[in-house]
Structure formats: C-alpha cells, structure tokens
Amino acid sequence: MIDELAQARGAVAASAAAPVWALAEHDLVAALDAAHRLEQQLAAVKLALVRELDGRGTAQAQGASSTAVWLRDRLRLSVPAARRLVEFASTLDTGAPEVRxxxxxxxxxxxxxxxIADTVDNVRATAGTEVAGRAVGVLVDWAGQFDPTLLRKLATRILDHVAPEIADAAAKAALDAEARRATRDRHLTLSELTDGRLRLSGTLDAETAGLLRTAIDPLTAPSGQDDQRSPGQRRHDALADLCRLALRTGELPEHGGDPAQLVVTTSFDGLVRQLGAGTLDTGLALTAETVRRLACDAAILPTVLGGTSQTLDVGRQRRLVTGPLRRALVLRDRGCAFPGCDRPPRWCDAHHIRHWADGGDTSLHNAVLLCGHHHRHIHQGEWAIRLSADSHPEFVPPAWLDPEQVPRRNHYHRRT
Known part of the structure; x- marks a missing residue:
C-alpha cells in the first residue's frame, strides 16, 4: 500500500505541475471529474487507515489521550475535525460497509x-437490515444527481421508496424523535467579552426559530437605498429593536420586584452640559451621546446623581425593596455583596439586614443585595451583616469560621 500511495502521490504531483492552460475545454472538465473522483477514493483510504489505527490503540500507545488528539498533532487538524474523522471511520466500518x-x-x-451513512443507520434501526440494504442503492443513485444538502432532505422520505408500507409510521416516529432532540438540545449562551459586549450562540428549536424569524425579519430590511449596514448588522439592530419593544410592553417579569428596565447612571451636571459619560447597571460605560439618547427613551430609566433626589427611606409602610430604593441599592452594592461573589444585580434579591418582621424598616441603610444562594445562606447561617462607616455592607463571619470575627467585604464589584 505504501508503494502504491507513493506512486499515486507522484502522479498527483506531476498533474499539479502540468500546464492546465494547454488543455482543451473538454479535457479540463474530464480532468476535474477525475481529480474529484480520486479525492473521494483517497478519503476512503484515509478513513480505513484511521479506523485501523484507532482499533489498535496506536494513539494511546504513543502517549496521546485519544486518537482524535493524536490526529490533531499528526495531521495538524483541529480537534473537532479529527474527532469527526474518527467517528465517521467507525461508522463506515461497523454499520455502513456499502457506503464505504x-x-x-x-x-x-x-x-x-x-x-447516506446517517440515513442507513436510521433505516436499519426502523426497518431492519434488508430494507437498509435497499436504501443504500437508492441513495447512492441519488448522490449522482443531488448535492449533500438536497440529498439529506430527500433521505428523510427514503422509506417511501424502499418500504412504503411502513413509511408513514416511521416518519411520525422520526419526527417525534427529532422533536425530543430539539427540546433536549435547545440552549442560548451569552458570553461577555472583555469590553462589555456579548457574544450570542445557541440552538433554537423549530418553534422558537419560527418565532424569532417572524419577529425579526420585518425589522431587518434596509432602511433605504443609502443603508450601508451589512445583513449581520441589520439583524443585530433588529434584535435591539425587539428588546426595546418588549421593554415598552410592561409585561416582562419583574427583577427583584422592579419592572424590567435598563438603568443608565450619569451626573446631573454632565447631562446638562452634554459632556457626562454614563454607565449601565451592568457596569458597562457609555458615551455622553449615548446617555442622552437613552435618557429620552421611554423604555430607559435614567438615574441622575446630584439632581432632584427621591425619598429612599420608605419606612415600614412597605416591605418590598422596589422602585428608587432598589435602584439606589444597585448603585451602592453593584451586585451580590457577599464576600467573593460576582453575581450581577439582576440576579439578586434585596435582603433586610434587620428583618422586616423584627421591626426593621425598608430603607437603604437596612438593605443589602444578595444572590439567591447567599440569601439562603445568610438566613440559614450565622453570618452577621452591618454597614461600615462608608455605608457599604460588611459581613461578620461566625466564630467557628473565624475566631477573630474580622468583618469581610466584597471587593469583586467595581466601586466608584
């Protein structure tokens, strides 16, 4: 095999060096067809070699943790690509020799x-080996006419051609299985970048995908002939518009007893002079121009420091920390105040330092932000909370944890 592959390599190298400009058009087409066919045949050889190496445990014997990791180093592949190679080699060897x-x-x-391998595997599980064998012939024939994307669509109804008597029942079972997979695999990840922006990634189920497209498509159209935004930028702006629309409905769930609102903080003097930068309640800095624009939006709640103040001590007439009091609490604590916790404000509850039922009032001086975990921990544990001389919360640990009971503070959240 090594000698034959070496000869093939020599022939390919000679072909690569040949002056293709000298070929007639029909010879160019024929050479392209031949090169493409050879590429697939070499892929089959490569998969067979990978499968044998994986079965022998060569990678582990040479110190690698897996065949995929070994292939990454040996062939300079990415780990996902190497893993797919190993998995497909195994699939062709054990379940789809006809496809191989x-x-x-x-x-x-x-x-x-x-x-074809995926389809044959599903057919074998649904209708048995004999029907799967018939499916291979049909699918290979289709492969001569259709690209992989269309082939996969056609393959969903392969049983109509090879086993029509069970096609409807199998299609229903496959649809139910796909629905279960979609429910299991649905997720959305928000990854915060170092500059405060978010990277969105995830997988939506069919229903949610339809909802998103229905809602976002009308907002992604160019605003005019001079709209220079890329399609991706238009989708980004459409998502922002959707969020603004949702905030304006007033129907979103509350955050810690307060309506869902975007809070922008700036100084009164800076806002008046159109010079002051601002910050969101998430800590992200904003330009002065952005602050003034957001302050005019009905869905945005501006918190102006140094302007007309609002009464924050609502006494004992109200038990819940809401409205201006909660906003002041967020500005002070910036998140869960328990030492070492990094939970943001919107994940936090307002905790009465002296319990309301014990006579404690609902005021800034008797409240602290705690995430759900630390809120439960404080109620169940022996920690004491107090405000220091600079009006920031301190946590006194129980004696069994620290005999000196030295007060601790959260230094994670930025203080200004």
Missing part, C-alpha cells in the same frame, strides 16, 4: 457518504 465501498469507488463524495 461507494466512497472507495468514487461514486459519492465524503459529505454525501455522511448523509
């Missing part, structure tokens, strides 16, 4: 082979 042969013959591409 079609690839070796150059009748299907590597992408088409993946589609």
């Amino acid at each position: 042969q079609a690839l070796a013959d150059g009748d299907v591409t590597l992408e088409q082979a993946r589609v």
Whole structure:
C-alpha cells in the first residue's frame, strides 16, 4: 500500500505541475471529474487507515489521550475535525460497509457518504437490515444527481421508496424523535467579552426559530437605498429593536420586584452640559451621546446623581425593596455583596439586614443585595451583616469560621 500511495502521490504531483492552460475545454472538465473522483477514493483510504489505527490503540500507545488528539498533532487538524474523522471511520466500518465501498469507488463524495451513512443507520434501526440494504442503492443513485444538502432532505422520505408500507409510521416516529432532540438540545449562551459586549450562540428549536424569524425579519430590511449596514448588522439592530419593544410592553417579569428596565447612571451636571459619560447597571460605560439618547427613551430609566433626589427611606409602610430604593441599592452594592461573589444585580434579591418582621424598616441603610444562594445562606447561617462607616455592607463571619470575627467585604464589584 505504501508503494502504491507513493506512486499515486507522484502522479498527483506531476498533474499539479502540468500546464492546465494547454488543455482543451473538454479535457479540463474530464480532468476535474477525475481529480474529484480520486479525492473521494483517497478519503476512503484515509478513513480505513484511521479506523485501523484507532482499533489498535496506536494513539494511546504513543502517549496521546485519544486518537482524535493524536490526529490533531499528526495531521495538524483541529480537534473537532479529527474527532469527526474518527467517528465517521467507525461508522463506515461497523454499520455502513456499502457506503464505504461507494466512497472507495468514487461514486459519492465524503459529505454525501455522511448523509447516506446517517440515513442507513436510521433505516436499519426502523426497518431492519434488508430494507437498509435497499436504501443504500437508492441513495447512492441519488448522490449522482443531488448535492449533500438536497440529498439529506430527500433521505428523510427514503422509506417511501424502499418500504412504503411502513413509511408513514416511521416518519411520525422520526419526527417525534427529532422533536425530543430539539427540546433536549435547545440552549442560548451569552458570553461577555472583555469590553462589555456579548457574544450570542445557541440552538433554537423549530418553534422558537419560527418565532424569532417572524419577529425579526420585518425589522431587518434596509432602511433605504443609502443603508450601508451589512445583513449581520441589520439583524443585530433588529434584535435591539425587539428588546426595546418588549421593554415598552410592561409585561416582562419583574427583577427583584422592579419592572424590567435598563438603568443608565450619569451626573446631573454632565447631562446638562452634554459632556457626562454614563454607565449601565451592568457596569458597562457609555458615551455622553449615548446617555442622552437613552435618557429620552421611554423604555430607559435614567438615574441622575446630584439632581432632584427621591425619598429612599420608605419606612415600614412597605416591605418590598422596589422602585428608587432598589435602584439606589444597585448603585451602592453593584451586585451580590457577599464576600467573593460576582453575581450581577439582576440576579439578586434585596435582603433586610434587620428583618422586616423584627421591626426593621425598608430603607437603604437596612438593605443589602444578595444572590439567591447567599440569601439562603445568610438566613440559614450565622453570618452577621452591618454597614461600615462608608455605608457599604460588611459581613461578620461566625466564630467557628473565624475566631477573630474580622468583618469581610466584597471587593469583586467595581466601586466608584
């Protein structure tokens, strides 16, 4: 095999060096077809070698943690690409020998082979080996006419062609299984970048995908002939518009007893002079221009320091920390105040330092922000809370934890 591969490599190298400009058009097309077919056949050889190496445990014997990691180093692949290579090699070896042969013959591409292997595996589980064998022939024939994307769509109804008597029942079972997978795999990840921006990634189920497209598509159209935004930028702006619309409805769940609102903090003097920068309640800095724009939005709640103050001590007539009092608490604590906790304000509850039922009032001097975990911990544990001379909360640990009971503070949240 090594000698034959070496000869093939020499032939390929000679072809790469050949002056293609000298070929007639029909010869160019024929050479492209031949090169493409050879590429698939070499992929089949590569998969067979990977499968054998994986089965022998060569990677572990040479000190790698897995075959995928070994391939990453050996072939300079990414780990995901190497892992897919190992998994597909195993699939072709154990469950789809007919597909492996079609690839070796150059009748299907590597992408088409993946589609066929997946489909045959599903057919085998649903209708048995005999029907799966018939499905391979049909799918390979289709592969000569359709690209991988269309082939996968057609493959969803393969049983209509090879086992029509069970096609409807199998289609329903497959649809139910897909719905269960979609429910299980649904997620949305918000990753905060170092400059305060967010990276969004995730997978939406079919229903949510439909909702998002229905809501966002009308907002992504160019605003006019001079709209220079890219499609991605228009989708970004459409998402922002959706959030503003949702905030204006007043129907969102409350955060710690306060309506869902974006809070922008700036100085009164800076706002008047159109010079003051501001910050969101998440800590992200904003330009003066952005602050003034947001302050005019009905969905935005401006908190102006140094302007007309609002009464923060609402006494014992109200038990819940809401409205201006909660906003002042967020500005002071910046998040969960328990030492070492990094939970943001919107994950926090307002805790009465002296319990309301014990006569404590609902005021800034008797409140502290705590995340759910530390709120429960304080109520169940032996920690004491007090305000220091600079009006920031301190936590006194129980004697069994610190015999000296030295007060502790949260230094995680930025103080200004």
